[in-house]
Amino acid sequence: MENLLETRSLSIHYRMRRGTVRAVENVNFALARGEAVGLVGESGCGKSTLAKGILEVLPRYAEVKGEILFEGRDLASLPPTELRKVRGERIGLIFQDPMTRLDPLMTIEDHFTELIRQHREVEKDEAKAMALKALAAVGIPPSRFRNYPHEFSGGMRQRIMIAMALVLEPKLIIADEPTTSLDVIVEGQILRVLEELRQRYGLALLLVTHNLGIVAETCDRVAVMYAGRIVEEGPVRDIFREPLHPYTQGLLHSVIHLDTKELSSIPGYPPGLVRPPSGCAFHPRCPEAFEPCPKAVPALVPKVGRRVACYLHHDDVEGGATVG
């Protein structure tokens, strides 16, 4: 199957006064049409930078190496006008805090009119009809069309963001912690709306989150990031049933859920990305670290239907590998 999105040896570094922050290191990652993939990891693992890199919305001091292919075209090589077209029209965005994307001085109508007419040559009336339909699909009544962002609750703002992301019928939605600031009931509502629309329009979803529960509930595949690299990637069912990487194992065990009988954690703290530990960046916290771990970065190799970057699993590289 042709990949909708693919990154090839993607690295994103930030040059700062305190040194170079290696936020994303050599990431090879693909997403098929219509697929929902969760990108998970803890704060500072590079997952948000990766999402921003795909959208080409990084700060100017970011250095990007490698390729990002969307529908077969390298985004970095596109002229700015083309890129703007892809972003917003072919790729929709949803952020954690809708207020960073909504202009407090513009009504919801203004937001939609501007967005739609930037991308489509339509009359105001037609733009309005498109907007009202998109808003109705996420449960925002037409009477609120002329309201300002501050007149909505957090959940409703996020619904508006979803409507804006979907109004141009994109092929891919990138959602960066879309429900993190919402309560659990509203989180459930938002995820349901997103899932319904995804099914209806056959959208692919890249869900960036620290919440493994919502990945289990919404995604087909999951990629686990640690210190700027993908350490394990594969079908959600397989990885939740039998995580291979010791970090994935530790992360899954540390989730506190209703059936939790005893607490579990990973020793130490997530590393900084200026001077990450040598070799496998997880080795200082890893209960199973052995002699090769601090020496060189383990490659992400295929293993029983998934990919894993850990020397414990480097013995039978050929074994049943299907994911490339």
Add this chain to the structure above:
Amino acid sequence: MDNIVSIEGLKVYFAVQKNFLSRLLPGGPKYVRAVDGVSLDIRRGEIYGLVGESGSGKTTLGRAILRLVKPSEGKIVFEGSDISHLKEREVRPLRRRMQIVFQDPHAALNPAMTVGAAIAHPLMIHNQATKEQDAKPNVLRMMDEVGLNPAEDFYHKLPSELSGGQLQRVVIARAMILNPSFIVADEPVSMLDMSVRARILELLLDLKRRHNLTYLFITHDLATAKFLCNRIGIMYLGKIMEEGQASEVYADPKHPYTKALLGAIPIPDPERRTAKSLPRGEIPDAINPPANCCFHPRCPAAIEGCGWEPRDVLNYLEERRTRLVTGGLDKDVRVLGELKRARIDGQTVRFRASGDGPAELLEYLRGIVAEAHGPLFDAVEGISLEDDGVSLRLKPWTDIKEVISDRRRVLCILFQST
């Protein structure tokens, strides 16, 4: 039973700032009813979990107990003495016995103060040390106890040099340094990474055992509360909806709100994906909470007598219009007019006829009510023609009161015998 904290009928109302014009208009001052009549006891040695969504008033309740905010009404008794009306000067000595751990350790610590100075600070405020140097042995011992070791290394560090989990240990050490008996822990792990949360919770449990502490554990996370707490109270719009032994509440939740919260928690197991039954909408404004049972507009188990009022009808009609966007909206707007122009008078809502006159309006509204289902429409008493419009009357509700059901306090009319 020995209660360390005992609260009776506590209300905390915050006046809403109003502009000049609205102050001239009738209606009197408006208040956010953050805590709206809460009674609860916290027993010595227990972990009481106060669980609720943002906007439920749980944080305000925690702060009111510590007298960080002023109660508007009701009584707070701490270790046997009524502290509800103490002046700030009189409250201060009590803070040695009652402390707080905040949610965001980055915001809770002064970025220019070293870890050592921050932990020593309460000792100086309470005149237990005059110089930071005098406090140092004490501070180092406490740092060691909360896992900031080697303590000497951390002592001179600034908050910016520490991770989130380490900062929360500093905040906990600062709360513990005065040897309190009661700690309000307000979402102490919510901002921390999953892989370090468990260790902070273990530290809290450890300190509790060693120092005979009592905790009020405030959280939105029912899973963490289940693991940690002896008893829990579920809070919604300033009121306790359900309270009981944690094990019993989780095994058999009574209140529809408790059930909804439990059902909404994501399960980290892709094999157990199920369709959730979620309440509609979001937590409403605490300035003007829904009548009678404040959960009734969202409640999946609501019945006729829960508290349906005219604005519920208007909200229904507004929401209905989202379904009419693809057809029928123009007619709806023509016949019903702008919904905010409907007039509310007690349990009656009056629509003024526009379009083709009151007869069409009457028929249209009857049609809507006839095809709708649910408790709101069971509560419709009648629709009738008036001079220039149509009025819709709702039946009165059953007044809600707290009842005990299976050793559980429940605020829900489903459990009231009529």
